[in-house]
Amino acid sequence: xxxxxxxxxxxxYEGQEVNITCSHNNIATNDYITWxxxxxxxxxxxxxxxxxxxxxNEVASLFIPADRKSSTLSLPRVSLSDTAVYYCLVGxxxxxxxxxxxxxTKLSVKP
Amino acid sequence: xxxxxxxxxxxxxxxxxxxTLRCSPRSGDLSVYWYQQSLDQGLQFLIQYYxxxxxxxxxxxxxxxxxxxxxLHSELNLSSLExxxxxxxxxxxxxxxxxxxxxxxGQGTRLxxx
Numbered sequence: 001x002x003x004x005x006x007x008x009x010x011x012x013y014e015g016q017e018v019n020i021t022c023s024h025n026n027i028a029t030n031d032y033i034t035w036x037x038x039x040x041x042x043x044x045x046x047x048x049x050x051x052x053x054x055x056x057n058e059v060a061s062l063f064i065p066a067d068r069k070s071s072t073l074s075l076p077r078v079s080l081s082d083t084a085v086y087y088c089l090v091g092x093x094x095x096x097x098x099x100x101x102x103x104x105t106k107l108s109v110k111p
Numbered sequence: 112x113x114x115x116x117x118x119x120x121x122x123x124x125x126x127x128x129x130x131t132l133r134c135s136p137r138s139g140d141l142s143v144y145w146y147q148q149s150l151d152q153g154l155q156f157l158i159q160y161y162x163x164x165x166x167x168x169x170x171x172x173x174x175x176x177x178x179x180x181x182x183l184h185s186e187l188n189l190s191s192l193e194x195x196x197x198x199x200x201x202x203x204x205x206x207x208x209x210x211x212x213x214x215x216x217g218q219g220t221r222l223x224x225x
Binding site: 038041042043044045046049087099100101102103104 | 156199213
């Protein structure tokens, strides 16, 4: 599984757009990029997944450049409730689907 | 509500004891994952089962074991408990195995070893 690198923490203010970048230099051809969100004392929750270019859903966008060596999770107009840890995962769709979480990025949204 | 049920929600036990944590996956999900999360630590992958068979193993101690039953529920057994085993234990499930499958997490079991 490709190793990922994310900032340990980020601060933002309500209403701002937040971009969290994940580096995955050793990403393999078959690897997908997945982001999860975790609130304190709760299980992680799937946010978004992509393979290339841009993916958008009701909560976030995921930007993946052509070389796929990094990806950026974009959260539009964050609120206090977006304060959480965000994990970037990279792995393939093969038979060994163990989800390996790194340390994640702790996002703090201030009023 | 993710659809994944973990019991019990809280567990307090003494060192040296043995406990069993239970996970009921979402209806139709064949894959079950177990994770340990200590205070202010990341999620440590322990083990994964798919349709009753062990599929992947992570940093799971020899004192810990797990299984997935024919009805697809899973149990994580922790024995000879130590103070350092105090943590949140999460179970997740997904339809298939593989990174392109969304995993759904339960609310966790908080284990306190005293």
